[in-house]
Amino acid sequence: MSADTKAGLRLNTGSQPKVGALRALSIALAVLALFAIPKLTGNEYWLALGVSFATMSVLAGGLNLVYGYTGLLSFAQVGFFGIGGYAAALLVIERDWSLWAGVAAGGGLATVVGLIIGYSSLRLSRHAFAIVSLSFALLCMIVARDWVELTRGAMGIPGLPAPSMNLPGGMRWRIVQPADFYYLLLGFALFAHALIYLVVTSRLGRAMRAIKQNEPLAQSHGLNPLAYKLLAIALSALLAGMVGGLFVFYLTIVDPSIFDFYYTETMLIMVIIGGPGSFWGVLASSAVLTALPDLLRFTTDLRMVLYGVVLIVAMLLFPGGLGGWLQRRRVARWRRPHPAAP
Amino acid sequence: MDLNFYAQLLLNGIVIGVIYALIAMGLSLIFGVLEIVNFAHGEFYMLGAMLAYFLTANWGFGYWPTIVIVTAVAAALGYVLYEALLGSLRGESFERSILLTLGLSMVLQNGAVFLFTTTPKMMATGLSYSNIIVGELRLALSRLFALGLGLAAFSALYLILYYTRVGKAMRGVAQNRDAALMVGIDPRAVSRLAVAIGIGLSGLAGAALAPVYAVHPLMGFSFVFKAFAIIIIGGLGNISGAAIAAVMLGILESLIGGFLPLVLVDALAFVSMIAVLLLRPQGLFGRGVRV
Numbered sequence: 115m116s117a118d119t120k121a122g123l124r125l126n127t128g129s130q131p132k133v134g135a136l137r138a139l140s141i142a143l144a145v146l147a148l149f150a151i152p153k154l155t156g157n158e159y160w161l162a163l164g165v166s167f168a169t170m171s172v173l174a175g176g177l178n179l180v181y182g183y184t185g186l187l188s189f190a191q192v193g194f195f196g197i198g199g200y201a202a203a204l205l206v207i208e209r210d211w212s213l214w215a216g217v218a219a220g221g222g223l224a225t226v227v228g229l230i231i232g233y234s235s236l237r238l239s240r241h242a243f244a245i246v247s248l249s250f251a252l253l254c255m256i257v258a259r260d261w262v263e264l265t266r267g268a269m270g271i272p273g274l275p276a277p278s279m280n281l282p283g284g285m286r287w288r289i290v291q292p293a294d295f296y297y298l299l300l301g302f303a304l305f306a307h308a309l310i311y312l313v314v315t316s317r318l319g320r321a322m323r324a325i326k327q328n329e330p331l332a333q334s335h336g337l338n339p340l341a342y343k344l345l346a347i348a349l350s351a352l353l354a355g356m357v358g359g360l361f362v363f364y365l366t367i368v369d370p371s372i373f374d375f376y377y378t379e380t381m382l383i384m385v386i387i388g389g390p391g392s393f394w395g396v397l398a399s400s401a402v403l404t405a406l407p408d409l410l411r412f413t414t415d416l417r418m419v420l421y422g423v424v425l426i427v428a429m430l431l432f433p434g435g436l437g438g439w440l441q442r443r444r445v446a447r448w449r450r451p452h453p454a455a456p
Numbered sequence: 457m458d459l460n461f462y463a464q465l466l467l468n469g470i471v472i473g474v475i476y477a478l479i480a481m482g483l484s485l486i487f488g489v490l491e492i493v494n495f496a497h498g499e500f501y502m503l504g505a506m507l508a509y510f511l512t513a514n515w516g517f518g519y520w521p522t523i524v525i526v527t528a529v530a531a532a533l534g535y536v537l538y539e540a541l542l543g544s545l546r547g548e549s550f551e552r553s554i555l556l557t558l559g560l561s562m563v564l565q566n567g568a569v570f571l572f573t574t575t576p577k578m579m580a581t582g583l584s585y586s587n588i589i590v591g592e593l594r595l596a597l598s599r600l601f602a603l604g605l606g607l608a609a610f611s612a613l614y615l616i617l618y619y620t621r622v623g624k625a626m627r628g629v630a631q632n633r634d635a636a637l638m639v640g641i642d643p644r645a646v647s648r649l650a651v652a653i654g655i656g657l658s659g660l661a662g663a664a665l666a667p668v669y670a671v672h673p674l675m676g677f678s679f680v681f682k683a684f685a686i687i688i689i690g691g692l693g694n695i696s697g698a699a700i701a702a703v704m705l706g707i708l709e710s711l712i713g714g715f716l717p718l719v720l721v722d723a724l725a726f727v728s729m730i731a732v733l734l735l736r737p738q739g740l741f742g743r744g745v746r747v
Contacts, residue, residue: 181551185551187551187554187555230730231730234730234733234734235730235733237733237734237737238688238692238733238737238738239692240550241493241550241692242688242692242733242737244493244550244551244554245493245684245687245688246688246729246730246733248495248681248684249681249684249685249725249726249729250726252677252678252681253681253722253723253726256678256719256722256723257719257722257723260717260718260719260722261717261719375677379558379562382555382558386555413570414566415566415567415569415570416566416570418562418565418566419562419563419566419567419570421559421562422558422559422560422561422562422563422564422566423559423563424559425555425556425558425559425562426541426556426559426560426563428555429552429555429556429559430541430544430556
């Protein structure tokens with residue numbers, strides 16, 4: 115709700131260009147710093163954290179696009195992630211495709227599946243979409259485990275080969291070292307977030323937010339809600355599928371645990387804490403929530419119990435998440451009468 | 457011989473279908489009255505089975521006292537759940553209710569993993585290995601009891617909904633919350649009761665199935681996904697629809713399982729759900745006869 119009062123109020127602040135330049139500069143510096151990390155430290159633990167941040171932030175960013183901006187609660191992200199992973203792995207292993215073609219195919223397959231479940235369930239309601247997306251994610255895990263002829267069952271597909279890329283000038287980049295994967299996934303995450311940012315700041319993003327806030331009103335202004343909802347689902351599925359394809363080659367194995375509900379819960383928490391519909395909030399919470407629990411060395415069970423408690427408390431007390439809370443405070447400050455005014 | 461094989465599959469299908477129905481009816485009741493999709497529903501099924509296991513294995517309770525205690529405890533938990541968490545939500549905050557119950561499910565499931573580990577446990581009762589044999593058909597007594605309990609619970613729920621004042625009040629709130637309030641029905645009292653009944657049914661299903669399947673903390677998870685498919689197939693908020701869809705799914709799964717690979721059995725619920733959504737989005741039995 116408060117996300118759009120922002121757009122109107124921002125016009126009055128006047129210092130827009132300067133803030134914009136400052137922001138662009140700090141983003142550029144942050145990206146440079148992230149890419150410089152492998153040069154500064156060879157510590158594989160930090161690189162592994164970086165890879166997991168890149169992966170989770172793409173998943174959370176996609177979920178934010180679907181849930182935060184368009185208002186569709188989706189549990190299907192992990193299904194797209196795993197479908198992308200399995201498709202890429204199988205195409206590379208069985209059909210000798212290159213990793214890049216495999217990843218693209220994985221993303222494409224995830225998109226098609228996303229459109230199918232989105233189209234069929236959105237005809238009924240957002241409620242049905244939430245339920246269908248959850249069933250879909252659970253089904254994926256079961257199919258991966260039980261369709262042994264295709265997926266090789268619970269043991270998964272181990273020993274995925276190290277991918278390589280032909281660089282211009284006859285060079286070949288073999289992606290074996292942790293630092294290589296770090297660059298690869300971070301680069302993809304950068305691309306994915308840039309794409310999401312372009313969408314949410316464009317006319318498309320405004321239409322999505324309008325549909326989230328008041329669907330009948332948006333419809334009466336000539337927007338077709340179904341088309342925008344499907345667009346959000348398709349884009350998030352594409353990104354999740356592609357990052358899944360890259361991630362399994364980093365792990366060198368794909369097995370049914372790629373569909374684990376753990377990923378869904380983690381990305382939901384990232385979106386909820388960061389604030390649904392807040393681009394930077396979700397990015398920041400992805401970074402914090404990747405690093406923090408790992409540094410604190412929680413076991414997975416306890417971490418999930420803690421996440422559950424966080425989810426319950428957040429839903430009871432701050433439904434807008436951290437981003438929403440900050441936003442409300444900022445709006446409240448703008449609304450306060452100016453002290454100098456008579 | 458062949459005919460017996462079919463009959464055996466059909467019988468097993470009915471038993472499992474009735475248990476699906478117990479869980480799906482509770483889920484559908486809660487959705488109908490509160491417009492909340494309870495994602496923690498499967499965890500209460502798991503807790504019911506866990507409690508049944510501990511009551512029989514550690515404290516030496518018999519089968520019937522166990523069933524009664526588990527159902528009562530689950531209904532009480534439902535009461536607490538409503539008062540502590542769900543009562544503060546209203547129908548319009550659909551996503552909040554899902555995320556809230558999802559958080560609860562994460563706490564319960566992972567808490568159970570932490571406390572009890574994921575090792576499956578088998579609940580042994582006096583009737584574990586007894587069978588009833590009619591002609592060539594064999595039916596484990598524990599399955600037969602589960603079937604009986606399911607049918608009894610279904611009839612009880614039906615009688616409550618259609619032949620008591622409180623049942624009428626529940627149907628009234630499900631149809632139109634504001635109108636129900638206007639004619640003097642307290643939606644909070646009715647919602648509380650609906651949650652208690654729904655969770656109670658789920659606990660009962662857990663206790664009834666504990667002697668049939670292995671008990672472990674992740675059991676609720678795979679079950680509830682079928683329950684979600686069932687309530688969509690039967691029509692969201694339509695309890696009799698959910699019950700019929702549940703029994704149909706149970707029978708179909710059992711028949712298919714006799715001939716085709718396992719993956720098709722698991723996919724059946726999902727594929728039927730998508731097919732129903734495409735062809736008849738309001739569910740097979742529509743919303744005309746909600747709750």
